[in-house]
Amino acid sequence: MLYNIPMINNIRTIGIVGGGQLGKMMILEAKRLGFRIATLDPGAACPAHSISDVHIEAGFEDKEGYLKLAEISDVITYEFEHINVAMLEQLEQKGHTVLPSVTSLKIIQDKLWQKQALLKHGIPVPKFTEANTLQDLQDYYAAAKKPFFLKSRKGGYDGKGNYLVRGADDIEAGFNRLGGKELMIEELINFDKEVSVIATRAASGECVIYPIAENIHKSSILDTTTVPAAVSAKEKAQIMDIAAKVMECFGGVGTFCAELFVGKDGVMVNEVAPRVHNTGHYTIEACRVSQFENHIRAITGLGLGSTDMTVGAAIMKNIIGGTGQDGAAKFTGIEAAYKFPSASAHVYGKGEVKEGRKMGHVTVTGGSVKEVKTILSKINIECKAENKYKI
Amino acid sequence: MLYNIPMINNIRTIGIVGGGQLGKMMILEAKRLGFRIATLDPGAACPAHSISDVHIEAGFEDKEGYLKLAEISDVITYEFEHINVAMLEQLEQKGHTVLPSVTSLKIIQDKLWQKQALLKHGIPVPKFTEANTLQDLQDYYAAAKKPFFLKSRKGGYDGKGNYLVRGADDIEAGFNRLGGKELMIEELINFDKEVSVIATRAASGECVIYPIAENIHKSSILDTTTVPAAVSAKEKAQIMDIAAKVMECFGGVGTFCAELFVGKDGVMVNEVAPRVHNTGHYTIEACRVSQFENHIRAITGLGLGSTDMTVGAAIMKNIIGGTGQDGAAKFTGIEAAYKFPSASAHVYGKGEVKEGRKMGHVTVTGGSVKEVKTILSKINIECKAENKYKI
Numbered sequence: 001m002l003y004n005i006p007m008i009n010n011i012r013t014i015g016i017v018g019g020g021q022l023g024k025m026m027i028l029e030a031k032r033l034g035f036r037i038a039t040l041d042p043g044a045a046c047p048a049h050s051i052s053d054v055h056i057e058a059g060f061e062d063k064e065g066y067l068k069l070a071e072i073s074d075v076i077t078y079e080f081e082h083i084n085v086a087m088l089e090q091l092e093q094k095g096h097t098v099l100p101s102v103t104s105l106k107i108i109q110d111k112l113w114q115k116q117a118l119l120k121h122g123i124p125v126p127k128f129t130e131a132n133t134l135q136d137l138q139d140y141y142a143a144a145k146k147p148f149f150l151k152s153r154k155g156g157y158d159g160k161g162n163y164l165v166r167g168a169d170d171i172e173a174g175f176n177r178l179g180g181k182e183l184m185i186e187e188l189i190n191f192d193k194e195v196s197v198i199a200t201r202a203a204s205g206e207c208v209i210y211p212i213a214e215n216i217h218k219s220s221i222l223d224t225t226t227v228p229a230a231v232s233a234k235e236k237a238q239i240m241d242i243a244a245k246v247m248e249c250f251g252g253v254g255t256f257c258a259e260l261f262v263g264k265d266g267v268m269v270n271e272v273a274p275r276v277h278n279t280g281h282y283t284i285e286a287c288r289v290s291q292f293e294n295h296i297r298a299i300t301g302l303g304l305g306s307t308d309m310t311v312g313a314a315i316m317k318n319i320i321g322g323t324g325q326d327g328a329a330k331f332t333g334i335e336a337a338y339k340f341p342s343a344s345a346h347v348y349g350k351g352e353v354k355e356g357r358k359m360g361h362v363t364v365t366g367g368s369v370k371e372v373k374t375i376l377s378k379i380n381i382e383c384k385a386e387n388k389y390k391i
Numbered sequence: 392m393l394y395n396i397p398m399i400n401n402i403r404t405i406g407i408v409g410g411g412q413l414g415k416m417m418i419l420e421a422k423r424l425g426f427r428i429a430t431l432d433p434g435a436a437c438p439a440h441s442i443s444d445v446h447i448e449a450g451f452e453d454k455e456g457y458l459k460l461a462e463i464s465d466v467i468t469y470e471f472e473h474i475n476v477a478m479l480e481q482l483e484q485k486g487h488t489v490l491p492s493v494t495s496l497k498i499i500q501d502k503l504w505q506k507q508a509l510l511k512h513g514i515p516v517p518k519f520t521e522a523n524t525l526q527d528l529q530d531y532y533a534a535a536k537k538p539f540f541l542k543s544r545k546g547g548y549d550g551k552g553n554y555l556v557r558g559a560d561d562i563e564a565g566f567n568r569l570g571g572k573e574l575m576i577e578e579l580i581n582f583d584k585e586v587s588v589i590a591t592r593a594a595s596g597e598c599v600i601y602p603i604a605e606n607i608h609k610s611s612i613l614d615t616t617t618v619p620a621a622v623s624a625k626e627k628a629q630i631m632d633i634a635a636k637v638m639e640c641f642g643g644v645g646t647f648c649a650e651l652f653v654g655k656d657g658v659m660v661n662e663v664a665p666r667v668h669n670t671g672h673y674t675i676e677a678c679r680v681s682q683f684e685n686h687i688r689a690i691t692g693l694g695l696g697s698t699d700m701t702v703g704a705a706i707m708k709n710i711i712g713g714t715g716q717d718g719a720a721k722f723t724g725i726e727a728a729y730k731f732p733s734a735s736a737h738v739y740g741k742g743e744v745k746e747g748r749k750m751g752h753v754t755v756t757g758g759s760v761k762e763v764k765t766i767l768s769k770i771n772i773e774c775k776a777e778n779k780y781k782i
Binding site (some may be wrong): 003004005006007008010028031032033034036037045049050051052053059218240288289297301302303304305308310313328329330331334335338339340341342344345346347348350351352358365376383 | 719730
């Protein structure tokens with residue numbers, strides 16, 4: 001049952017498509033401001049379900065679910081980008097507010113369109129080209145004569161949807177693996193570092209940008225984010241300039257993330273996400289106002305908060321289901337981690353651990369990167385299956 | 392329905408007696424760590440209900456409610472002290488964990504016993520004495536010949552349960568007003584300032600103490616809390632020493648608050664609350680780890696976090712239902728407040744505003760008290776009744 005709650009800026013209820021950890025962390029901020037939350041997610045026990053006022057248990061292609069969400073929400077947002085754009089478009093046409101706008105989502109959701117938009121706005125990106133047939137790939141390789149990335153234009157995440165073509169023999173396998181349609185080719189980039197920048201844009205065009213984060217991936221899944229990133233003053237200026245341009249390019253309202261390569265080939269954008277991002281979790285403990293709070297402020301029309309760091313440095317480390325894990329989730333090491341006063345663990349509340357599944361994260365803050373690295377090296381939080389293992 | 396969630400330190404579910412704003416803010420921290428929450432509160436639409444996994448709609452004297460809460464909770468805590476100690480005692484005897492312990496709650500809940508305990512531990516308090524009959528009061532006044540405070544030993548808050556006896560003519564009226572039993576007499580104190588100190592104690596005895604907060608009450612209800620308090624170095628040392636002794640005195644596990652008078656008569660403890668406190672709301676934005684997070688850490692056996700301030704100064708101002716307000720709650724001024732990047736509004740989510748009801752608060756942070764005062768003077772958040780007024 002829904003009870004009367006106060007209205008802020010003509011908004012009482014925020015609808016969120018997706019009830020994972022990103023949705024959960026958004027809700028924790030929205031609840032401080034007293035908003036009501038409706039979540040659409042197929043998982044009855046998704047991380048957001050227990051703190052949502054209404055949980056619509058529906059798939060991301062379920063039209064009835066979207067309609068129900070729209071009916072009770074004053075503004076609709078989303079925690080991931082692989083959702084049904086056509087349905088959101090219909091909601092927008094009916095007069096519902098979707099933020100970031102469906103236009104920006106539609107462009108970003110398609111990696112080819114995304115790169116084309118970035119290029120058009122003078123933002124450096126790796127060389128890329130559309131590829132629709134096996135012949136396209138073979139022609140490209142015959143001319144380029146060097147390895148390349150084959151990517152699905154839609155739906156990829158955590159390395160899924162990417163295929164490294166090392167030579168002529170890989171082409172057909174890659175083409176088939178990625179479903180043989182809606183593909184693009186991207187050149188391989190020489191980079192030393194992967195960094196990301198989180199930024200939030202208000203409807204007014206006001207934009208706040210967070211400090212640059214340096215990311216390390218393991219098996220294509222984010223392992224750690226370190227802030228500040230070890231980049232030169234020149235690189236820093238370039239990255240911040242690019243981040244501002246990215247926010248202008250899509251004209252989105254809300255929190256976005258730009259992932260960039262930094263190295264010999266210069267600074268270029270790898271990917272943009274129209275949403276709060278794993279590499280921005282550090283902002284909860286390390287910045288005045290987190291990426292989640294600023295997202296909620298932006299989509300509800302409230303002024304944006306300061307992105308200043310309150311600490312010298314921070315590291316965020318993901319807690320991910322290890323090899324072969326499959327069963328009821330059990331964490332170890334949290335009690336030990338809390339012996340360090342600047343460690344903060346986040347447990348998403350997923351009951352089942354699976355190999356590669358993001359189960360939580362830990363953030364350590366301190367005066368310097370060296371200091372936080374030392375503390376983190378003494379922390380070992382793991383999430384394993386309690387009662388069964390894959391063999 | 393309850394789903395499997397990971398266990399931390401043998402705890403899955405935290406039971407909270409009371410679902411008001413203090414409970415809500417505890418839950419927002421507990422949820423980061425993935426705990427399941429069960430709340431006992433008579434209000435179906437209480438601030439905590441929408442973020443609790445289980446809401447037991449039961450009165451604070453309802454035995455069945457307490458039993459149900461205990462059955463599903465691994466640890467039980469409370470957000471206010473005027474609850475049924477006998478029932479909690481029974482739960483403790485049955486082997487359930489209640490933190491802070493029922494022993495400390497029992498002593499603190501009775502203002503006479505509380506003061507006796509403080510006195511016994513060498514902690515300065517105003518002179519006080521038990522008073523059970525009208526004759527006791529008349530005898531006291533005949534000897535003292537000066538105004539005094541008459542207080543109910545149990546159940547008072549926000550000035551309720553206190554009666555200022557100005558002269559002989561007031562004695563009978565005060566005695567009757569406060570129900571004519573379980574009373575105590577307290578001398579009037581000359582004080583310049585009311586301050587409070589929040590502290591959290593772990594089961595290990597480890598204790599962390601927050602900076603001293605200076606409080607201004609209006610009509611006996613807290614209006615603002617300013618940190619740091621404008622006290623001398625000598626007073627500061629005394630206050631911090633007293634705060635540490637208070638935490639030892641009750642041996643409680645969790646967050647406590649000591650309210651003190653500072654002035655000509657020295658520093659003395661006015662009152663202790665065995666719980667998170669309105670004067671500690673500033674810790675959410677201004678300190679590394681808030682009073683709410685440290686409370687959750689303490690009662691779940693996790694190490695305590697740093698109480699260091701991340702800003703030079705902070706002011707918290709309560710948003711309270713004004714004179715004659717009674718109806719559906721409507722806030723104004725939140726959008727305007729958010730033009731200041733260091734302002735943070737909290738809306739508790741109570742649907743109905745009433746005169747004197749705490750509806751939310753706003754915290755402003757900055758470099759100095761002067762700076763935050765200037766910002767706060769430009770902020771005017773109000774909560775009024777939307778559709779009806781008392782005449």
